[in-house]
Amino acid sequence: MIRYDQFAQLRQLLDEEHCSATRVAQVMGLDVKTVLAWAGRSTYAARPAPRRPSLLDPYKDEIVRQLHRHPYSAQQLLEQLRGQGYAGGYSILKEFVRQVRPGRPPAFLTLRFASGECAQIDWGYAGGFLVGATRRRLSFLVLVLCHSRAMYVEFALSETLEQFLAIQQNAFRAWGGAPKKLMVDNLKSAVLSHPRGQPAVYNPHYLDFAAHYGCELRACNVRAAHEKGRVENGVGYVKKNFLAGRDLSGSLAGLNALARRWLDEVANVRVHGETRRKPVEMLAEERPALRPLPAALYDVGAPRLVHATRRCRVHFDGNRYSVPPAQSGSRLTLCAYPEKVLAYDKGKLIAEHVRSYERGADIEDPEHVRLLLARRPRAQEQQLLDRFLRLDPIAESYWQHLQQRRVHAGGHVRKIVALCDIYGPDEVVRALRDTHELGAHSSEYVANLLEQRRRFQEPPGPLHLTRGQDLLQLDLPEPDLNLYQTGDAP
Numbered sequence: 001m002i003r004y005d006q007f008a009q010l011r012q013l014l015d016e017e018h019c020s021a022t023r024v025a026q027v028m029g030l031d032v033k034t035v036l037a038w039a040g041r042s043t044y045a046a047r048p049a050p051r052r053p054s055l056l057d058p059y060k061d062e063i064v065r066q067l068h069r070h071p072y073s074a075q076q077l078l079e080q081l082r083g084q085g086y087a088g089g090y091s092i093l094k095e096f097v098r099q100v101r102p103g104r105p106p107a108f109l110t111l112r113f114a115s116g117e118c119a120q121i122d123w124g125y126a127g128g129f130l131v132g133a134t135r136r137r138l139s140f141l142v143l144v145l146c147h148s149r150a151m152y153v154e155f156a157l158s159e160t161l162e163q164f165l166a167i168q169q170n171a172f173r174a175w176g177g178a179p180k181k182l183m184v185d186n187l188k189s190a191v192l193s194h195p196r197g198q199p200a201v202y203n204p205h206y207l208d209f210a211a212h213y214g215c216e217l218r219a220c221n222v223r224a225a226h227e228k229g230r231v232e233n234g235v236g237y238v239k240k241n242f243l244a245g246r247d248l249s250g251s252l253a254g255l256n257a258l259a260r261r262w263l264d265e266v267a268n269v270r271v272h273g274e275t276r277r278k279p280v281e282m283l284a285e286e287r288p289a290l291r292p293l294p295a296a297l298y299d300v301g302a303p304r305l306v307h308a309t310r311r312c313r314v315h316f317d318g319n320r321y322s323v324p325p326a327q328s329g330s331r332l333t334l335c336a337y338p339e340k341v342l343a344y345d346k347g348k349l350i351a352e353h354v355r356s357y358e359r360g361a362d363i364e365d366p367e368h369v370r371l372l373l374a375r376r377p378r379a380q381e382q383q384l385l386d387r388f389l390r391l392d393p394i395a396e397s398y399w400q401h402l403q404q405r406r407v408h409a410g411g412h413v414r415k416i417v418a419l420c421d422i423y424g425p426d427e428v429v430r431a432l433r434d435t436h437e438l439g440a441h442s443s444e445y446v447a448n449l450l451e452q453r454r455r456f457q458e459p460p461g462p463l464h465l466t467r468g469q470d471l472l473q474l475d476l477p478e479p480d481l482n483l484y485q486t487g488d489a490p
Contacts, residue, residue: 055088113146116289118181124235134358141167142234148282149272157357164189165300177290178213212298214291301335318359322368323351388413392429401441415443423450
């Protein structure tokens with residue numbers, strides 16, 4: 001016996017979502033036999049009529065298992081069950097198989113789109129991608145013009161709003177225009193919410209982007225992937241024909257260059273299975289129907305409020321970016337783009353960095369360091385000491401001896417660091433080790449040893465005559481050629 005609410009759910013799964021009896025049983029936690037007993041009833045009754053036992057009852061579980069392994073026909077199952085002792089008829093077996101066979105996907109009408117009418121958009125997942133020591137999620141956005149089937153694909157290391165908008169903008173430029181309508185699934189970067197039976201609530205930034213290009217947004221219904229079947233097929237096509245067996249090592253820019261070449265040489269020049277024409281040819285015909293692109297590109301940067309730390313850093317996407325010391329501790333606006341990160345203070349641009357997709361990286365502008373050192377002289381001394389200590393493990397012990405034996409140990413450190421720019425870090429480290437072993441700890445000892453080694457190692461250079469013989473003022477007498485006469489030569 002089931003409750004009325006269970007009956008209502010059972011009818012919804014069977015009639016609206018076209019689930020099989022087995023699937024309904026799994027979802028509702030019921031026995032398959034219970035589902036079958038209520039499947040034929042259109043109304044709820046508290047006491048359904050008792051069901052007569054059937055010769056098929058002992059074999060029903062086995063039939064369900066066999067159907068999930070392979071789509072056997074009722075006749076094939078009958079032959080198997082005869083060998084197991086089934087003595088019932090074929091008709092009752094056929095009816096049971098019809099009820100429990102795993103449901104086939106419902107049929108849908110093929111949608112027709114006018115030229116320039118619509119493009120479908122969806123993300124695909126391509127696995128992991130190594131950026132330095134960080135492994136990032138590699139995604140790709142596929143756009144398909146519904147009429148011509150012209151495809152655009154671009155890979156990204158995130159599915160953020162700025163990436164989402166930038167790739168669409170690149171697609172419009174590749175096509176030479178924008179479609180009148182953009183059809184998307186309920187992507188987080190596009191749709192904020194989409195309650196069943198209600199209009200979708202779009203991201204305001206995406207609405208602004210669509211208005212810039214004169215496009216209308218349309219979100220698919222929830223759990224209605226068939227509504228964007230063209231791009232669904234496009235995602236699968238990219239996986240099977242571009243990504244399958246491909247080495248994804250290297251740079252993201254290199255991967256996207258390969259993708260563009262694949263689009264031009266394979267994807268858009270193949271004969272499409274449904275249109276029986278090449279997408280590139282149909283795109284040429286569809287292009288006049290696309291909306292002309294505006295003169296200015298849309299600013300895809302995604303702004304967010306951030307707090308600058310006392311160390312003159314703002315945090316974004318797992319990394320730290322420097323800002324001028326004047327903005328230390330301030331609330332700033334950070335605009336993220338696929339290739340760069342910009343920081344603003346009250347609308348004024350104060351910092352620009354190349355975006356890093358590593359984790360835990362510290363991206364520093366040398367100008368910001370210079371400004372900080374100018375404001376804090378002691379910070380400069382600390383920076384020089386840090387640079388000195390990073391030269392070699394022996395530098396820590398060398399610094400301790402300098403502090404013990406020299407009045408101005410910091411001055412010696414400053415000079416030794418400066419010697420790195422003259423002689424190179426390797427030679428300075430060698431001199432440090434030798435002077436440390438001799439117990440001679442000072443910048444003068446290091447400098448003297450470096451200079452002596454340079455003089456010893458440098459061979460004399462060749463003589464270069466930059467002027468004529470008049471400069472040399474050489475008086476060369478004429479040779480006596482009589483010495484070379486036959487018989488007179490010694």
